[in-house]
Amino acid sequence: MCAELIPLVSCDNPHTTEQIVRRSRFLAQSCHVGNLNLGRAFVEQIRAQSPDATHHCWACVGGHANDAGHAQASDDGEPHGTAGRPMLQILLHSGISHVCVVVTRWFGGVKLGTGGLVRAYQDAVRQNLQDLPVGELREMTTLELTLGYSHLEMVQRAVKNLGGSLLDSTYAQAIRLSVEIPKDQASAFLATVGDVTGGACQLASVASEEKS
Numbered sequence: 001m002c003a004e005l006i007p008l009v010s011c012d013n014p015h016t017t018e019q020i021v022r023r024s025r026f027l028a029q030s031c032h033v034g035n036l037n038l039g040r041a042f043v044e045q046i047r048a049q050s051p052d053a054t055h056h057c058w059a060c061v062g063g064h065a066n067d068a069g070h071a072q073a074s075d076d077g078e079p080h081g082t083a084g085r086p087m088l089q090i091l092l093h094s095g096i097s098h099v100c101v102v103v104t105r106w107f108g109g110v111k112l113g114t115g116g117l118v119r120a121y122q123d124a125v126r127q128n129l130q131d132l133p134v135g136e137l138r139e140m141t142t143l144e145l146t147l148g149y150s151h152l153e154m155v156q157r158a159v160k161n162l163g164g165s166l167l168d169s170t171y172a173q174a175i176r177l178s179v180e181i182p183k184d185q186a187s188a189f190l191a192t193v194g195d196v197t198g199g200a201c202q203l204a205s206v207a208s209e210e211k212s
Contacts, residue, residue, distance in 0.1 A: 004065055007032040008133040014089045017128040021120045023108025027053075030101040030129035036062035036072055039100035043074075046102045056105040057083035057121060060100040061091050068092060078105075084119035090125040098136055101125050106198045139183040142167065145193070146174050147201040154196040155179075162189050 007030060011017045012030040033039040039060030047056045055076045063070030070192055071092060073084030083103070091099060103124045112120060147155055151177055159166060164181035181189045193201050 004137040005134040006137045007036065008135050011038070011045060015128060015132045017124070019127060020123060021116070022110040022112060023107040024110065024112065026120055026124040027104045028101060028124040029104070030099060030128050030132055032098055033062060033100045034058060034098060036060055036070060036189060038062070038071070040157065043099050043102055047106060050104050052106070053104045055083070055105045056102055056106070058100065058102040059084055059087035059091050059125070061097060063097065065095050065097045066092055078117060079114060082114055083121045084158050086118045086122045087125045089150065090122055090129070090142065092128065094129055094131070096129065101128060102155070116208060140180050141183045141186045141188070142180050143203060145177045145201055145203060147177065147197060148174060151197040151201060155193055156194065158189060158192045164189065
């Protein structure tokens with residue numbers, strides 16, 4: 001089974017590609033979005049940046065790749081079915097999750113026709129996705145731990161060795177750590193922590209989410 005991928009670029013610094021089709025300029029911009037609401041916010045961001053453009057057509061997969069239930073698209077004034085839906089077809093078959101693509105068009109004076117518009121918008125998305133920076137989507141687990149000061153360095157080393165990260169820490173009579181670990185490594189991490197602390201480390205809570 002192929003790994004599910006997620007964009008490694010934020011909406012503040014989207015991945016951008018451009019092409020000219022019969023004098024019309026097509027500017028494609030894509031980024032990672034956590035859900036459809038954030039995708040729509042990205043569209044409005046692009047719209048505000050280029051108010052002189054003729055159209056801002058877009059497609060968004062706000063959940064897992066191939067999940068049409070968390071996907072939306074818009075033709076933004078282009079003839080019905082010539083932009084948003086064709087763009088979305090490319091996204092849904094790309095294997096990329098949580099992605100939004102906006103294709104901004106500046107009309108160049110030459111009409112492309114229905115078929116020409118479909119090809120132009122789909123080609124703009126394909127070109128953008130070709131070198132979009134992506135990473136593997138992993139399910140992460142956040143663990144809240146309470147431990148003594150003498151065990152801190154050993155626990156921090158275990159977090160790093162298993163591909164995790166320290167999210168937060170509170171220092172009082174004991175140390176409270178919030179750490180993030182790949183879910184498939186959580187059992188190994190807890191076993192390691194139990195060994196190095198002699199069972200003195202306490203697990204307070206667990207939460208999971210997906211990240212790249």
